[in-house]
Amino acid sequence: MKDTELVRLQLHAQHSRKNVIQMIKAGKSGHMGGALSCIDIVTALYFNIMKIDPHNPKDPNRDRFVLSAGHKCMAQYAVLAQRGYFNKAILDTYGSLDTPLPGHPNMHELPGIEANTGALGHGLSISVGMALGLRLDKNDARVFVVTGDGELPEGSNWEAIAAAAQYKLSNLIAIIDNNELQISGKTKDIMNMDPIGKRFESFGWNVIDIDGNDMAEIIKALVDTPISEDKPTAIIAHTVKAKGLSFAEKKVAYHYWTPDQSELNQAFEEIEESIRILQRRLQNES
Ligand SMILES: Cc1ncc(C[n+]2csc(CCOP(=O)(O)OP(=O)(O)O)c2C)c(N)n1
Numbered sequence: 001m002k003d004t005e006l007v008r009l010q011l012h013a014q015h016s017r018k019n020v021i022q023m024i025k026a027g028k029s030g031h032m033g034g035a036l037s038c039i040d041i042v043t044a045l046y047f048n049i050m051k052i053d054p055h056n057p058k059d060p061n062r063d064r065f066v067l068s069a070g071h072k073c074m075a076q077y078a079v080l081a082q083r084g085y086f087n088k089a090i091l092d093t094y095g096s097l098d099t100p101l102p103g104h105p106n107m108h109e110l111p112g113i114e115a116n117t118g119a120l121g122h123g124l125s126i127s128v129g130m131a132l133g134l135r136l137d138k139n140d141a142r143v144f145v146v147t148g149d150g151e152l153p154e155g156s157n158w159e160a161i162a163a164a165a166q167y168k169l170s171n172l173i174a175i176i177d178n179n180e181l182q183i184s185g186k187t188k189d190i191m192n193m194d195p196i197g198k199r200f201e202s203f204g205w206n207v208i209d210i211d212g213n214d215m216a217e218i219i220k221a222l223v224d225t226p227i228s229e230d231k232p233t234a235i236i237a238h239t240v241k242a243k244g245l246s247f248a249e250k251k252v253a254y255h256y257w258t259p260d261q262s263e264l265n266q267a268f269e270e271i272e273e274s275i276r277i278l279q280r281r282l283q284n285e286s
Pocket residue numbers: 033034035069071072118119120121147148149150151152179181182183184187241255
């Protein structure tokens with residue numbers, strides 16, 4: 001990929017981060033940490049990898065995106081708005097009673113949402129069903145699912161992981177947002193799932209490890225999948241919770257964030273500064 005294309009994607013990710021902060025400003029609080037750890041991945045999928053059309057979100061041939069860790073939904077709302085699925089003004093309804101952007105995603109309310117998620121441990125099973133259904137229909141669309149590392153201990157995941165290998169679902173790509181934190185502490189202290197990659201491999205999956213906040217690595221891994229025609233792929237994305245906000249990165253307290261005005265201002269300033277830097281790089285390179 002050319003440098004300018006990479007910078008454009010990084011810019012979309014930063015604008016999407018700004019959309020997250022805009023939603024939190026409107027709703028006064030939200031699951032910020034996990035949204036910002038996976039947002040580079042969600043951006044790469046919607047802007048470079050997936051076969052989708054924002055103006056035809058129900059196209060039967062579209063690739064599917066399932067956000068199993070539904071509490072990270074501000075990442076998806078932010079990217080959908082950035083990609084043109086809906087007007088950015090709707091972001092300001094976050095936190096209100098009749099919003100199409102509830103605290104966990106609702107497929108009946110918002111174009112682009114494929115499944116209602118939020119009760120952890122269901123998205124992978126739903127994705128296995130979608131991948132099997134697409135194969136039955138002789139449809140070559142793919143299913144991308146993002147799970148959290150704290151979500152992985154849910155037993156239903158491991159039934160889905162076994163089934164995906166059994167049915168050789170090479171049209172299924174699971175991306176694990178491995179930010180090493182969950183709601184109340186370090187994932188390894190609450191329910192250690194390391195080595196995550198080896199566990200997936202032992203169930204019969206292909207596994208790739210990447211830096212999940214590095215756009216070049218994300219794109220390379222996603223372009224390289226499927227690695228083989230008879231296995232599903234797991235991308236273990238090593239990420240930083242609350243990535244992009246210096247005062248919040250890697251801190252468990254920012255899983256769910258109710259900012260005061262000064263933190264909110266700082267968040268906007270830091271993201272806007274990184275947008276300016278990326279825009280200058282784009283001007284210099286073109
Ligand atoms: C079945 C179920 N149990 C508990 C919760 C409460 N909960 C919401 S987020 C979360 C932590 C999930 O951790 P992880 O998957 O690592 O996501 P991250 O915190 O990194 O965004 C928990 C336990 C839930 N949503 N669903």
